[in-house]
Amino acid sequence: MWAFIKKEFFHIFRDYRTMVILFGIPVVQVLLFGFAITNDINNAHIAILDHSKDVVTREITRKLLSSHYFLLDRYLKSNNDIKNAFKEGKIKEVVIFESDFAKKLKTEKVANIQLILDASEPNTANILNSYTSGIVNSYILNQMQQESGVPLSITVETKMLYNPELKSVYMFVPGVITVLLMLVSAMMTSISITREKELGTMEALLVSPLKPVQIIIGKVTPYVFLSFVNLLSILLLAVYVFNMPINGSLALLLSESLLFIIMALAMGILISTISHSQQQAMLLSMFALMLPTILLSGFIFPIENMPLVLQYLSHIMPSKWFIIIIKNIMLKGVGFNYFWKETLIIFLMTLFFIGLSVKKFKIRLE
Amino acid sequence: MKTKETVIEVNNLVKKFGHFVANDNLTFHVNRGEILGFLGANGAGKTTAIRILTGLSKPTSGKVIVAGIDVNKNPEKVKRRIGYMSQRFSLYDDMTVRENFRFYGGVYGLTRKQIRERMRFYLKKLAMESYENMLLQNIPLGWKQKLAFSVANVHNPDIIFLDEPTGGVDPITRRQFWEMIYEVSDAGTTVFVTTHYMDEAEYCERVCIMSEGKIEAMDTPKALKEKYGAKNMNEVFIKIARNVE
Numbered sequence: 301m302w303a304f305i306k307k308e309f310f311h312i313f314r315d316y317r318t319m320v321i322l323f324g325i326p327v328v329q330v331l332l333f334g335f336a337i338t339n340d341i342n343n344a345h346i347a348i349l350d351h352s353k354d355v356v357t358r359e360i361t362r363k364l365l366s367s368h369y370f371l372l373d374r375y376l377k378s379n380n381d382i383k384n385a386f387k388e389g390k391i392k393e394v395v396i397f398e399s400d401f402a403k404k405l406k407t408e409k410v411a412n413i414q415l416i417l418d419a420s421e422p423n424t425a426n427i428l429n430s431y432t433s434g435i436v437n438s439y440i441l442n443q444m445q446q447e448s449g450v451p452l453s454i455t456v457e458t459k460m461l462y463n464p465e466l467k468s469v470y471m472f473v474p475g476v477i478t479v480l481l482m483l484v485s486a487m488m489t490s491i492s493i494t495r496e497k498e499l500g501t502m503e504a505l506l507v508s509p510l511k512p513v514q515i516i517i518g519k520v521t522p523y524v525f526l527s528f529v530n531l532l533s534i535l536l537l538a539v540y541v542f543n544m545p546i547n548g549s550l551a552l553l554l555s556e557s558l559l560f561i562i563m564a565l566a567m568g569i570l571i572s573t574i575s576h577s578q579q580q581a582m583l584l585s586m587f588a589l590m591l592p593t594i595l596l597s598g599f600i601f602p603i604e605n606m607p608l609v610l611q612y613l614s615h616i617m618p619s620k621w622f623i624i625i626i627k628n629i630m631l632k633g634v635g636f637n638y639f640w641k642e643t644l645i646i647f648l649m650t651l652f653f654i655g656l657s658v659k660k661f662k663i664r665l666e
Numbered sequence: 667m668k669t670k671e672t673v674i675e676v677n678n679l680v681k682k683f684g685h686f687v688a689n690d691n692l693t694f695h696v697n698r699g700e701i702l703g704f705l706g707a708n709g710a711g712k713t714t715a716i717r718i719l720t721g722l723s724k725p726t727s728g729k730v731i732v733a734g735i736d737v738n739k740n741p742e743k744v745k746r747r748i749g750y751m752s753q754r755f756s757l758y759d760d761m762t763v764r765e766n767f768r769f770y771g772g773v774y775g776l777t778r779k780q781i782r783e784r785m786r787f788y789l790k791k792l793a794m795e796s797y798e799n800m801l802l803q804n805i806p807l808g809w810k811q812k813l814a815f816s817v818a819n820v821h822n823p824d825i826i827f828l829d830e831p832t833g834g835v836d837p838i839t840r841r842q843f844w845e846m847i848y849e850v851s852d853a854g855t856t857v858f859v860t861t862h863y864m865d866e867a868e869y870c871e872r873v874c875i876m877s878e879g880k881i882e883a884m885d886t887p888k889a890l891k892e893k894y895g896a897k898n899m900n901e902v903f904i905k906i907a908r909n910v911e
């Protein structure tokens with residue numbers, strides 16, 4: 301048994317390229333998602349068309365620019381400039397103050413600001429829109445309160461819980477952990493088992509006194525270890541590079557991950573029993589596991605926005621439940637009683653996949 | 667060490683896959699130290715029979731006793747007493763010669779010391795001592811094949827099953843390979859070998875020719891040649907194949 305596990309490590313460490321990929325992917329992915337692919341917007345270029353040029357508009361402009369979200373590209377002189385400004389492509393938003401802004405605000409209590417956004421990037425446009433409205437609103441509320449001396453009866457105060465700065469890293473790290481555990485565990489085991497089939501060494505192992513269970517455990521143990529190393533490196537990066545908190549219990553996080561790893565391994569074994577070659581195993585894991593994991597788990601696209609059919613489909617994605625669990629532990633810091641249902645679902649899926657793959661493995665022997 | 671002791675005994679072995687009968691009522695026995703050639707066209711049922719004898723597959727009916735143990739009842743025990751080498755190469759390319767010995771030795775429960783002794787013994791015999799720490803992928807195929815045979819023998823099995831062991835190997839290496847087979851047979855190991863090379867069939871002590879799941883003939887090469895009035899095993903094989911048609 302020990303000899304077997306050792307042998308498996310030889311396979312992994314002798315194959316330098318695969319090893320670099322295995323240990324490099326987590327780091328690269330986290331850094332990529334953390335730095336490059338981000339929904340946070342900093343320094344968006346905007347233009348301002350101020351028809352009023354009074355104290356209030358200047359103050360609002362100052363407020364907008366002092367946030368790090370916006371960078372003043374230019375002041376526009378007339379409505380005709382707006383089109384040209386957008387055509388150049390650099391400017392994402394134009395803020396227009398109507399004439400006599402301060403005066404109207406005082407006398408009629410209503411003054412208009414128009415926002416024109418470049419919606420060729422809908423996400424960016426949306427976010428910029430809410431940033432701007434947020435800043436303007438808070439200024440106006442502040443002003444009114446100071447002037448009248450009485451606080452307004454209705455104020456909306458938004459508080460973003462668990463991720464006050466709306467950092468997208470918080471969203472991506474759980475996703476990346478899930479995808480990578482899936483990749484390393486399921487894909488690598490299925491490939492390594494089918495490789496033995498291709499080489500004919502599987503036959504030699506089956507006629508040896510080793511029991512099938514021993515063969516399988518021997519094959520998957522190294523990958524449990526690898527997945528764990530990957531998990532730890534992602535967590536270290538998340539905590540020390542991106543300052544992501546782990547509010548809940550680390551031990552709980554690790555044991556839930558172990559459960560998920562075991563489930564992914566069972567899937568890997570299942571894939572290996574139904575595929576005849578390494579390529580087939582790889583394609584199967586890519587299309588059957590990776591894509592749904594990325595697309596349907598709520599990692600990138602919110603599940604609530606999907607068509608109903610896909611929403612139902614997402615329920616059978618183990619990764620969806622695992623992401624919920626990680627977020628609960630890392631961001632909310634809640635305990636086991638808040639996500640025992642999700643854990644139970646993954647646990648049942650694990651049993652299901654182990655049962656199915658053991659059955660398949662036996663059938664192949666008949 | 668050759669005796670009349672029976673090490674493989676097969677009685678009325680039947681294996682069906684659905685309606686297809688892969689092994690139709692096989693009955694034969696093999697003695698200790700004997701070299702039995704198992705011949706037959708592709709699909710004649712050779713591989714199925716070997717899979718049953720090695721405990722990889724369960725017979726539909728019939729009794730199979732290998733090394734004194736009922737395979738059907740106690741396949742794990744049988745597996746300790748047999749060695750196996752397939753037509754496809756069964757060592758690991760990304761490990762060294764020593765690591766391969768270590769691994770398979772460990773699988774069969776040998777101690778480190780035993781493994782080291784057995785490995786030295788075989789490497790010396792193959793004059794490959796300097797290859798001990800070489801990766802398998804850097805060693806020519808014919809040599810690898812001989813190594814695979816040595817590794818399959820590392821635990822001194824009672825019976826060794828060779829499934830087309832010499833496929834793709836040059837004639838000189840094949841000759842050397844057969845010398846190795848004779849050596850282990852002299853030492854008392856029964857050799858059960860399938861092959862497509864009829865010159866190799868001549869080397870066997872007894873030959874079993876299968877066709878469409880049945881044993882068509884089983885005897886020494888000499889007796890078979892006399893019976894069918896043939897010059898060599900090739901003619902015997904072709905005559906038997908024609909008779910069946």
